[in-house]
Amino acid sequence: MKDFKRLPNQASVTQSFTQAIVQQLAQLGVHLSVDLQQQLAQHHGQQRLPLALQDALWQSLEQQQRPELGLHIGMALQPQHFDTIGFLLLSSPALGTAVESLVNYSSLIGEGGTFSRHKTTSGWQIEYNDHFTVAVALRVEAIFASIASGARWVAGKAIAPLQVQFKHTRQASLAEYQRAFAGADVRFNALRNAISYSDADWHYRQREVNPALQTQMLELAKQQLAQLQPQTLIQRVAALLQRQPWLTRTQLAASLAVSERTLARHLTAANTSYNKLSQQVKLELALQQLQRPGVTQASLADFLGYSDEQAFAKAFRRWTGKNFSDFRKG
Incomplete structure (x- = not known):
């Protein structure tokens, strides 16, 4: 059972919205798995949940074939x-x-x-x-x-x-x-x-x-909204890459309305770089996506913005020390 914890800058959803969906499911005769119910229960009392947890909820509904x-x-x-x-x-x-x-x-x-x-x-x-x-x-x-x-x-x-x-x-x-x-x-x-x-x-x-x-x-x-949105430039960079991991350095700077030089300076001051942060985010997202059925090396390469499957395969081997297929086998 995957443990969904909301990390800083991770996309999220309000608790009441998720609970409203769950309540409607009960009235519609839809029963959630015990694992998913336990995951939702772990976030009881929190104002927001990781969007990845609601992804799991909707994925379970898709499997209902209704x-x-x-x-x-x-x-x-x-x-x-x-x-x-x-x-x-x-x-x-x-x-x-x-x-x-x-x-x-x-x-x-x-x-x-x-x-x-x-x-x-x-x-x-x-x-x-x-x-x-x-x-x-x-x-x-x-x-x-x-x-x-x-x-x-x-x-x-x-x-x-x-x-x-x-x-x-x-x-x-x-x-x-x-x-x-x-x-x-x-x-x-x-x-x-x-x-x-x-x-x-x-x-x-x-x-x-x-x-x-x-x-x-x-x-x-x-x-x-001010509390929800990232405040520092570095937080905004991480949040943007979490949502759009395919962004190039130029596109990222343009999205933040700063020059590439300014972006690089702030990243250096935070002891990181575009390449380092981008690779870190892509690895995290790749590992998250691997928890979902039907994810392939080709679909992950496209999701993360790689030009071709081979480029992603090289990056994945560099991150994990294993080929994609070997990693999935555990």
Whole structure:
């Protein structure tokens, strides 16, 4: 049984969100393995869990061979399951304001991806760029079903999206998608994961909200985000490489809005270098990925950003002293 401990700068997810999923599973007749239940229990009382533990949870759901689970979980989630950001969304005067908060503070829920919003000819589009490596379709569908449900909470009326786009193929019956998205135009094999709303619904205001409460929740969200995000440049470097291990030195410096010389100077002051830190992170991620079934040398090479499988094989042998196949045999 793998022991998931949340390390500094490791991607994480809020405890209440994970527990809400587990509670819904019980109602849906889905039973988790004893090992996974024990792992979750070890984090009881903690505010956040390592995202890798939720990866294991979703992977176990994928193995259930019930492709509608993502939609069902998403429809059942309620604002209070999202902690501070849930109350922030509920205190928003309109869907457009709520989405702005979602774009800015979604990492408070989980660091599995990022949201963006775009104006379209027919209204507004919310796009989600995920960083998941397992159970991608299930998780994206749960997120979008929860957005559709949450939009109705924010608006205070039964609004429906104009269109929903998924990059993956259809997983469940069309009736399940129609139920989750209230008859919206649902498309698959799209270029992006996105959900669109009309201008009228985007700006609709029916509920009375307390401006003072909205301000208070925004301040709380800002404080929590500051605590969650890495503070020093070195911490930010490590966090970026954990999420995007393929970044080159040039790309890393650009992402941090510093010059390569400045980046090198800070790394040297911390008794490390780009190469040393990058190799360390790649080794940690490779060992994590090896815990998952179906991972191959080729898939790991692609995940870590190596130009070809042979380049990764050489690096892995340098890290561990063993060939990939020999290491897997133990």
